[in-house]
Amino acid sequence: MGNFFSSMFDRLWGVNKELRILILGLDGAGKTTILYRLQIGEVVTTKPTIGFNVETLTYKNLKLNVWDLGGQTSIRPYWRCYYADTAAVIFVVDSTDKDRMGTASKELHLMLQEEELQDAALLVFANKQDQPGALSASEVSKELNLVELKDRSWSIVASSAIKGEGISEGLDWLIDVIKDEQL
């Protein structure tokens, strides 16, 4: 019974409410590294994610439920299972992978057309800036056709998950937007 009341109150005051954030992107873009950079602030060695990782982290008094979905071609079709009730999408792009920019752009726009994601904010990480030959944020933005996006708060941030650059800036922006949207 006590459990029941406490969960009632939690709901009333919005305590314990978790915001759902998805990290998407092609395989090898650095999604899992970013997730654990956010969670424990360290670089972990990762293997291709078959399925998903999910971590709950508190950031600026908000409880975030961050989902990192695998980016393999075989798993991409199942992203849609996770779209419901999503507050924001973090799309990670490997800035050095010029050949697959087109694929990334296609996946991104396909995803954003989904009904369930109409209210979700979009943050793009132009990742792997530490690597030589990485495209800059504006170049990536052009490749991904981000300017075409209407009626959506979006931003692109140059980042390096390995060095930890740009990640918190991006997340700060995202949290501000979400706070606005959620009152």
Next chain:
Amino acid sequence: MPPLDKRIKKFLKNSIRVAPKISDKGELAELRAGLVSQYPQTRKDAIKKTIQQMTLNKDVSTLFPDILKNMATNDIEQKKLVYLYVMNYAETHPELCILAVNTFVTDAQDPNPLIRCMAIRTMSMIRVDKILEYIETPLRRTLQDDNPYVRKTAVICVAKLFQLNKDLCIELGVLEDLQSALDDSNPMVVANATASLSEINDMDPNVIDLKTLIQSHVSQFLMALNECTEWARITILGALSEYSAKDSLEAQDIIDRVTAHLQHVNPAVVLATIKVIIKNLPEVEISANGLTMKKLSSALVSLMSSPSEMQYVALKNIRIILEKYPEILSKELRIFYIKFNDPLYVKVEKIDILVRLVDPTNLKQCALLLTEMKEYSMEFEPEFVSRAIQGLAQLGIKYSDERFVQKILDTLLELVERDQDSIKDDCCISMCNLLRHSPSNEKLAEQVCSLLNSWSEPDAILRTDSAKCNYVWLMGQYPQFFPSLQAKMDIFVKLFKQEESLTQMSILITVVKLHSKLPGTMLQHVLELATQETNELDVRDMAMMYWRCLSMDNSEQLVNDLCKTIPPQIENTLDKFSPELLEKLLLELGTISSIYFKPQSDRRRRTITYQNIVKGKHIDELQDLAKNEIESKGNNDVLLDFDDDDDNGEGDDDDDIEMNSTSNGNSHLADLDDLFDFGTAPTTSEINNGVSNLNIRSDSSNTQSQNNPKLSSNTQDLLELF
């Protein structure tokens, strides 16, 4: 900043969530909403509700993707529930299972051993090929885990993997890990590895050399035996029973080490121990046998105080052991006496054991058993009573003393006179068996026959085939004691056609035997009946043989020789196993083979389907499937049309032929050719063959097209073919 109305909407939506929501979309939608809720507690509650529905056998498989989202959690309770769900429904969503892989792999490295164990157990349980592709790393890691609890689960998982995908299992080389697990320091791991290995050996005997492994690990087994759970003990004892000791000392050592387990509460452990002891007993010097036998006997006795289902199994096993060591329980006859509340299946088995057990040199024991049996045969359960009456005869034949047989016969006669129709069948059989045992004793025969002769309609009184058969045999054997022989035989002959094979045979033999005492027409009649009216091959052949004998010159002599031979005295009515079968069964005590008395090697090998893995279908596979479906449908249609044309075309075609005889037959042939041109169905090719055969038969040397002059006959032949 979103517009104000949007924000108000959102606020309202969020605040409404506070009140318990009653949805009109149905339970599943409600559960789904709960599963993806933003509140952890709500999600957990929803999972619990889902599992609840699952256990009620409601189909909640559509929630699979949503449940899967809750798999990655630190809450062990929730994880367990989700795993439970995944195990149950993975096969309904083979494609989506891939989403769980990452969680499985992560969980297999969890600091909590419970979670590690759960992850590997669930992962190896899901029969989806995509999951198995990723099992290598977690399986290897858990096989080498620090925690014995995880290791013991992982070794079982190897067997599961082997069943699901043998080639992958061999390729990964986990079998070697499994074999080295036999040297593990933890007894549970050793036991499970043994179980896993023997399971794999069952599936494919060529992969591992189980015999050698067992031979080289006996000391580990004996060490582990005292420290593990009862089920592990059964496994280890099972492995020990396959070990053959090097010399009598080692055999004695093994016996000494396992004997303590004869007192275990679990009957399966006791039986497994008995199996090991019996395996090693022949190796040991006889002097030590006495004590071991005593211990075995008391273990078997203790089994008889278990629940009745266990008793049944124990009785079946005792039956096997008795055959090898008949003296083992001879002092314990009393505990096999039937209790009033035993279930029927136990009672019947007990009678069997009692008759086997009784010592034929001990009059007192036999007499006690006789009174006991007499009481049983006055019970009310028909099957039990029938078994008891048969038991009486078996007892009489076993004890074999003339006076004792007389006593039993008296009992039987008494029973018959109790005017209870249901037992007359068995009494009749039993009495005949007793007479077969002492064929020279005319006094007994006279008693029996005078009673049976008093039945005016034996065919109506006796119901079973074998009872009637026995009755007729008796008339043939002792015709002098049947004053109304002819009338009785008349009844049986009249009903000859309705009788079953045994009785028919018996009637035939008896009539032939007594043909001098019976009217000649009866012999003729029966021989005719037996050759023409029966479906039984044996009876017919027998009748033919007799008929030929009777129609030969010195028939009288020949038939006398055939019929007057005195049947050998029956010494034993208890069936026995062949020595090979007995040896095999002794090695399979406590298994299902011991219940059916059919050793495993005799049974058809378990057919193992390695292909029982659910595969996610790729789109091209689906396309192929669809194509095949369409094709086969098309074929069916064509075949059907073909048939239809044929059926309703028969008459028309005949007309056509008549027309063709005047006009040119070319068009008709074309028609038929068209019929045959429908593709690849085997029937058409057969018919084509038929056509060419026909061509040959009609002496035209060449193919159909060059066969115009013969065409009308050809087509007619074809139509006949149809």
